[in-house]
Amino acid sequence: MLVNRKLILAHFWLAFAVFGIALTLGAWQMFIRSPIGTWLSNPELYYRSLTAHGTVMGYVFPTLVAMGFGYAISESALEQRLVGVRWAWTGFWLIVIGSIMAVIPVALGRASVLYTFYPPLIGNVFYYLGVVLVVVGSWIWVALMSVNLSVWRKAHPGAPVPLAMYANVAGSYLWAWTAVGAALELLLQIIPVAAGLKATIDAGLARVFFSWTLHAIVYFWLMPTYIAYYTIVPRAIGGRVYSDSMARISFILFLVVAMPIGMHHTFADPMVGAGFKFIHSAFTALVALPTLLTVFTICASVEIAARLRGGRGLFGWIRALPWDNPMMLALAFSFVMLGFGGAGGLINMSYQLDASIHNTQWITGHFHLIFGGAIVIMYFAIAYDLWPHLTGRELIDLRLIRTQLWLWFVGMIVTTFPWHWVGILGMPRRMAYFDFGDPAIAPQALSVTFSAIGGFILLTSGILFLVILARGMRAPGADAGPYRFALAVHQPATVPLALNTHALWVALMIALTLTNYGYPILTLAMTEGTSVPAVYVGAQ
Amino acid sequence: MSARDLFTFSNPHFTRGVGITAAILIVTAVVGFIVLPFAQPWVQFANVWDAICSAAGVPQRAANVTAPEQAKRLSEVVLTSNTLSRPSQEAIGRGATLAQRCAICHGPTGISRADSPNLAGQYAAVIYKELHDFRSGARTNAVMSPFAVNLTDQEIADLSLYYAYLPRLPAYHPTPQLPKPNIVIYGAPMRGIAPCGSCHGSLDNKTGSPWLEGQSETYMKAQLLAFASGDRRNDISQQMRNIARAMTPQEIDQAAAYYASQPPDIVKAVD
Numbered sequence: 001m002l003v004n005r006k007l008i009l010a011h012f013w014l015a016f017a018v019f020g021i022a023l024t025l026g027a028w029q030m031f032i033r034s035p036i037g038t039w040l041s042n043p044e045l046y047y048r049s050l051t052a053h054g055t056v057m058g059y060v061f062p063t064l065v066a067m068g069f070g071y072a073i074s075e076s077a078l079e080q081r082l083v084g085v086r087w088a089w090t091g092f093w094l095i096v097i098g099s100i101m102a103v104i105p106v107a108l109g110r111a112s113v114l115y116t117f118y119p120p121l122i123g124n125v126f127y128y129l130g131v132v133l134v135v136v137g138s139w140i141w142v143a144l145m146s147v148n149l150s151v152w153r154k155a156h157p158g159a160p161v162p163l164a165m166y167a168n169v170a171g172s173y174l175w176a177w178t179a180v181g182a183a184l185e186l187l188l189q190i191i192p193v194a195a196g197l198k199a200t201i202d203a204g205l206a207r208v209f210f211s212w213t214l215h216a217i218v219y220f221w222l223m224p225t226y227i228a229y230y231t232i233v234p235r236a237i238g239g240r241v242y243s244d245s246m247a248r249i250s251f252i253l254f255l256v257v258a259m260p261i262g263m264h265h266t267f268a269d270p271m272v273g274a275g276f277k278f279i280h281s282a283f284t285a286l287v288a289l290p291t292l293l294t295v296f297t298i299c300a301s302v303e304i305a306a307r308l309r310g311g312r313g314l315f316g317w318i319r320a321l322p323w324d325n326p327m328m329l330a331l332a333f334s335f336v337m338l339g340f341g342g343a344g345g346l347i348n349m350s351y352q353l354d355a356s357i358h359n360t361q362w363i364t365g366h367f368h369l370i371f372g373g374a375i376v377i378m379y380f381a382i383a384y385d386l387w388p389h390l391t392g393r394e395l396i397d398l399r400l401i402r403t404q405l406w407l408w409f410v411g412m413i414v415t416t417f418p419w420h421w422v423g424i425l426g427m428p429r430r431m432a433y434f435d436f437g438d439p440a441i442a443p444q445a446l447s448v449t450f451s452a453i454g455g456f457i458l459l460t461s462g463i464l465f466l467v468i469l470a471r472g473m474r475a476p477g478a479d480a481g482p483y484r485f486a487l488a489v490h491q492p493a494t495v496p497l498a499l500n501t502h503a504l505w506v507a508l509m510i511a512l513t514l515t516n517y518g519y520p521i522l523t524l525a526m527t528e529g530t531s532v533p534a535v536y537v538g539a540q
Numbered sequence: 541m542s543a544r545d546l547f548t549f550s551n552p553h554f555t556r557g558v559g560i561t562a563a564i565l566i567v568t569a570v571v572g573f574i575v576l577p578f579a580q581p582w583v584q585f586a587n588v589w590d591a592i593c594s595a596a597g598v599p600q601r602a603a604n605v606t607a608p609e610q611a612k613r614l615s616e617v618v619l620t621s622n623t624l625s626r627p628s629q630e631a632i633g634r635g636a637t638l639a640q641r642c643a644i645c646h647g648p649t650g651i652s653r654a655d656s657p658n659l660a661g662q663y664a665a666v667i668y669k670e671l672h673d674f675r676s677g678a679r680t681n682a683v684m685s686p687f688a689v690n691l692t693d694q695e696i697a698d699l700s701l702y703y704a705y706l707p708r709l710p711a712y713h714p715t716p717q718l719p720k721p722n723i724v725i726y727g728a729p730m731r732g733i734a735p736c737g738s739c740h741g742s743l744d745n746k747t748g749s750p751w752l753e754g755q756s757e758t759y760m761k762a763q764l765l766a767f768a769s770g771d772r773r774n775d776i777s778q779q780m781r782n783i784a785r786a787m788t789p790q791e792i793d794q795a796a797a798y799y800a801s802q803p804p805d806i807v808k809a810v811d
Contacts, residue, residue: 039726041720041725042743043744044743199620256557256561273598274594275572275592275597276572277572279569279572282564282572283568433729438729497553498554499553503547504557504558505557512565515565523597535747
């Protein structure tokens with residue numbers, strides 16, 4: 001039962017609108033940096049655009065999707081009207097205000113610090129305050145998800161929490177705790193400097209705080225995708241979830257091990273001890289576990305659908321899958337990109353292997369493949385699946401939808417594979433300009449050109465996506481029925497307490513954060529003389 | 541359902557969940573803090589505790605080695621956001637009086653006719669740093685050094701504020717404006733040269749870097765050559781020496797000629 005459709009639609013529309021803008025900026029950046037573009041003679045414009053692209057794609061877009069999807073899950077999985085609708089709108093408007101507040105200094109060139117902040121670079125204080133407002137808005141959503149679940153629990157004592165809601169709340173708790181790192185960095189370190197109260201900043205400590213956020217945020221982005229894998233795909237293709245418990249275990253594993261691993265982003269940084277880097281590296285390896293569990297469970301679930309449709313043989317069932325179903329297509333594309341991206345990730349998390357690709361275009365290729373590819377393509381699928389229920393109108397043109405998904409998949413591969421390649425060749429990331437006339441990098445010009453073409457394929461796909469959704473708002477009305485989630489082969493009648501609640505896993509998540517981050521943060525905070533003068537963007 | 545049922549050792553999920561997590565943590569900690577440090581034959585540890593401290597990144601006081609005596613003095617200027625903030629009319633007035641003795645080379649309005657830098661409207665931080673460097677000997681010049689050596693901190697600040705206060709006037713000898721050379725707007729990434737404009741204005745400005753528009757071509761060329769040869773060494777992180785060394789003579793000519801041909805009123809008003 002979806003009651004607050006306007007609320008959910010508002011989140012989705014805002015998310016996809018800003019996504020469209022940021023996607024355009026991204027394509028422009030790829031073009032201008034490639035041999036086919038004419039250099040604009042001003043790197044500052046490039047970094048301005050890059051900051052806007054990253055801030056929207058990293059903070060605003062996925063957060064809004066997770067929030068909108070979360071509200072939809074809460075209402076339809078719990079079959080209960082959303083409690084705290086006013087608060088939900090407050091959160092939404094905080095994000096709107098925060099985004100506008102952040103984007104103005106970025107557009108004026110006063111905050112070209114990239115979305116990862118990079119202290120001692122310091123931009124205009126309103127940029128950071130805007131980001132803080134976005135995070136505060138999303139924390140309201142976290143609280144609401146928790147409140148709605150507990151209201152439901154009171155009405156259904158001891159009943160198994162529906163999987164979609166269980167996973168959704170796990171994702172919200174992960175975000176709540178993950179965002180604390182960047183919040184500490186902003187509130188304790190960056191904002192006082194940006195506001196002019198201090199002139200120096202402990203850049204090392206700031207980077208450690210940010211690594212607290214920066215890796216687990218990826219799993220927060222991933223949560224809606226994984227929820228879609230487990231609770232939408234099997235239903236949409238006519239199958240069942242192979243194992244409800246396996247799904248729950250995957251989500252709680254994300255909760256526990258997604259957090260204490262962020263220092264693999266600081267392998268090349270001198271301020272963290274090698275022992276802690278090793279622990280973080282080992283825990284990063286563990287994150288592969290819930291993903292492998294998921295791949296197994298979803299493949300098994302998909303096989304169930306195929307066999308129900310008459311598929312036979314060891315692999316012959318694959319042909320029996322409903323390949324014309326956009327959800328099936330999105331899942332397959334997502335898995336392929338997850339596979340390649342995940343394999344690349346194993347290299348990034350290895351202390352020694354990382355050294356060869358650290359700060360190269362490989363990294364940019366990696367996170368675009370995982371986030372822009374595997375994750376975002378499922379955001380599209382979620383939108384397509386929910387749209388008829390939100391608008392009360394049918395999405396008629398399945399062929400257009402399939403084209404859009406194909407274009408996104410092909411575009412992402414064409415964009416990111418050459419990116420990985422030039423990264424291995426040593427091309428650095430975050431550069432506004434490359435002199436492809438120089439014999440040393442002239443051979444990379446072809447790869448970079450392909451990559452830029454991929455960017456335009458992605459842009460085409462993104463525009464198509466918005467067109468499909470917009471047309472869906474004006475299509476003839478049709479009752480899509482209640483929104484339902486996939487059922488498991490064995491629907492749980494009872495679930496062990498630990499897999500029906502989050503407390504144990506949240507406690508472990510916090511405990512591991514303390515063990516893996518406590519000492520490095522404390523020593524850095526207490527060591528004197530570790531601050532450096534701030535470098536103000538656009539100031540003399 | 542209550543926390544008491546969950547957080548108890550009779551709950552197998554609790555025992556296993558906490559047990560496995562703790563076991564992984566302990567194993568990785570032992571490997572990371574003890575096994576791997578000792579696996580590096582090129583590092584010697586006194587004992588296990590020493591290895592653990594090293595792997596944990598315990599800050600250690602650097603060995604008490606005195607820095608080798610520098611043959612030449614280095615720049616020691618410290619600039620904080622308070623150093624030159626809120627110039628008072630009195631400070632500017634004092635600076636104007638002091639500037640009488642600078643006028644013979646730098647011009648009565650801060651515009652030089654003698655291939656010395658034009659100081660009118662130059663950033664205060666720049667003049668402040670250069671005067672300090674002339675005084676300390678980090679930068680030397682037969683004419684400037686004797687002038688600077690007797691200045692007090694207060695006088696240097698006043699002079700800086702006075703010149704920063706003056707309007708940026710066009711130089712006496714404007715040449716036709718030249719197109720932007722590559723070195724100014726692109727730099728030379730493969731030789732590690734950032735665009736001149738990314739610090740010296742026209743693209744962006746970094747604290748301590750002067751704007752160069754309308755400055756004397758001869759002067760700028762001489763400074764680039766001095767940086768390249770190492771005769772001038774008051775760039776704190778050697779950034780100008782590294783850049784100038786990697787520049788070709790042609791690029792030095794182009795950059796100097798380009799900046800000299802620009803009117804100073806196009807300097808971004810960011811201060």
